[in-house]
Amino acid sequence: MTGQTRGPLADVGPGPVAATRGPVRVVGTGLLGASIGLALRALGVDVVLHDPSLTTVLLAQDVGAGRVATPDDRDVRLVVVAAPPDVTHDVVLAELAAFPDAVVTDVASVKGAVLEALRERGADLTRYVGSHPMAGSERSGPTAARGDLFTGRPWVVVGSGESSGAAVLAVRDLASDLGAIPVMLDAGAHDAAVALVSHVPQIAASLVAARLREAEPSALGLAGQGLRDVTRIAASDPAMWTSILAANAEAVAPVLRALRDDLDALVAALDGAASTGPWSPPPAGALGSVAGAIAAGNQGVARIPGKHGGARTAYDVVTVLVPDQPGELARLLAEIGAAGINLEELQLEHAPHRAVGLAAISVQQGLGSRLEDELRTRGWRLAG
Numbered sequence: 322m323t324g325q326t327r328g329p330l331a332d333v334g335p336g337p338v339a340a341t342r343g344p345v346r347v348v349g350t351g352l353l354g355a356s357i358g359l360a361l362r363a364l365g366v367d368v369v370l371h372d373p374s375l376t377t378v379l380l381a382q383d384v385g386a387g388r389v390a391t392p393d394d395r396d397v398r399l400v401v402v403a404a405p406p407d408v409t410h411d412v413v414l415a416e417l418a419a420f421p422d423a424v425v426t427d428v429a430s431v432k433g434a435v436l437e438a439l440r441e442r443g444a445d446l447t448r449y450v451g452s453h454p455m456a457g458s459e460r461s462g463p464t465a466a467r468g469d470l471f472t473g474r475p476w477v478v479v480g481s482g483e484s485s486g487a488a489v490l491a492v493r494d495l496a497s498d499l500g501a502i503p504v505m506l507d508a509g510a511h512d513a514a515v516a517l518v519s520h521v522p523q524i525a526a527s528l529v530a531a532r533l534r535e536a537e538p539s540a541l542g543l544a545g546q547g548l549r550d551v552t553r554i555a556a557s558d559p560a561m562w563t564s565i566l567a568a569n570a571e572a573v574a575p576v577l578r579a580l581r582d583d584l585d586a587l588v589a590a591l592d593g594a595a596s597t598g599p600w601s602p603p604p605a606g607a608l609g610s611v612a613g614a615i616a617a618g619n620q621g622v623a624r625i626p627g628k629h630g631g632a633r634t635a636y637d638v639v640t641v642l643v644p645d646q647p648g649e650l651a652r653l654l655a656e657i658g659a660a661g662i663n664l665e666e667l668q669l670e671h672a673p674h675r676a677v678g679l680a681a682i683s684v685q686q687g688l689g690s691r692l693e694d695e696l697r698t699r700g701w702r703l704a705g
Contacts, residue, residue: 340494343367346390346397346420348412350381352458353428354403355466358386360499363468369394381463395420399491402427405561406568410438417445424491426452430515431568432479432508439481450492451479453511454501455519461558469500476501479508516572521580523554523562524573530555546670587614636665637689638681640704641696643669645676653680653701660695662688679704 343366347354350372358368358381368387372378382389400416400423402409409429416425425448429435432451439449456474458465476496480489496503506514530552533541566573590610594603643649650669657664666683684692693703 339364339366339498341366341491341498342398344369344394344397345495346371346394346400346416346423347387347403348372348400348416349403350378350386350463351403352461352463352465352470353454353456354401355381355384355386355463356456356468356470357401357403357428357499359384359466359468360471362387364498366498369397377463381466384463384466386463386466397423399423399495400425401495402429404429405564406431406434407564410435410442413439413449414442414444417448424448424450424488426450426492426495428452428454429568430519430565431512432477433512433571434568436479436481436508446481446483447485448488449481450484450488451481451508451511452492452496453477453479453515454496454499455515456501461561471496472500474501475504477504477506477511479506479511512569512572516569516576520566520569520573521576523557524566524577525580526552526555527557527562546668549670583614586610634665635686636683637686637692638683639689639692639696641680641682642702642704643678643680645671645678650678650680653696656696656699656701657682657692660692662692662695 339361341361341364343361345361345366346369347358348371350358350370354370354372358370361368362385369390370378370381370387371390372381378389381387397420400420402412402416402425404412404427406429409427413425413427413435416423427435429451430453432453436446436451439446454471454474454476456470458470476499478489478492478496493503533552587610590607593607594611597603641653643653654664654667662684664682665685666681668681668683670679670681671677682692696703
């Protein structure tokens with residue numbers, strides 16, 4: 322391996338001034354590592370790449386994430402470890418030893434287990450700061466990397482308890498330079514939070530998708546956007562998620578037990594309703610239990626922050642039939658803009674066995690009727 326610049330790297334010019342100064346060493350050049358490299362290179366930061374896989378690191382170099390590390394790259398200021406959680410502490414320990422003047426962070430999705438292992442092995446925790454960008458994709462590898470992957474996303478910064486102020490600032494600057502929003506948490510609070518908002522949803526999606534393995538083709542032909550939404554992340558890498566869930570088992574298990582209790586109560590209510598037949602009154606409380614479960618879900622989803630933070634905003638939704646032809650979606654979006662209406666959210670669903678898509682356009686409340694009139698005037702067909 323050489324440090325020769327290849328492919329897109331040769332075309333990277335000076336960008337906006339970044340607080341992060343290079344060289345930055347990225348260890349692990351999958352989706353996150355390569356995306357970090359792409360974002361830093363766009364800012365003109367020198368990025369050196371290392372990965373146990375020669376093919377992966379060369380591919381990351383070719384997509385523009387940095388240059389392959391050489392033995393001469395000793396003046397590294399910041400090391401970013403993007404390795405699976407089960408090996409992260411080993412890699413961090415090695416990087417702390419190899420680069421005694423550098424701050425070392427990792428982007429593993431579990432923080433407590435990594436910090437505990439480093440402390441037990443006597444690592445220099447003054448130069449170590451854990452972190453976790455809350456961004457990703459069901460796709461993996463450097464070919465899936467995007468320089469804007471972290472834009473507007475939370476990036477959790479987790480001090481070791483002994484981290485120097487300069488080390489914490491270096492990691493906060495990294496997150497800000499990449500367009501993310503730094504959030505300070507301790508390791509325990511981080512692991513409990515991601516168990517609830519990331520790790521258990523992955524398990525739920527996988528379990529629902531697993532029910533489809535032996536489904537009749539006729540049943541799958543009825544699948545709509547709801548099933549696709551619920552199961553989208555079920556396409557994630559099994560090896561990676563096994564590592565994540567094992568490392569955060571202590572925080573994930575209680576959430577799963579609570580979810581199991583909710584499921585048991587719902588199953589009992591439905592069994593009661595089934596026992597009386599479809600035309601007879603179900604046992605007292607059965608329907609209330611079912612309705613309560615759905616209502617609790619309404620309350621929970623309402624707490625998920627909306628587009629602008631804070632409580633979710635209610636929008637008017639206009640559903641438009643979009644011909645499945647090149648340029649039609651772009652034309653629709655351009656004409657919404659020409660009408661002077663801001664698009665808040667967009668969901669696109671294909672109509673089965675028809676050369677048309679259904680675009681659900683969310684706009685501010687009160688603008689739905691105006692948008693419908695504008696689109697009809699421009700010849701668009703609306704659903705509903």
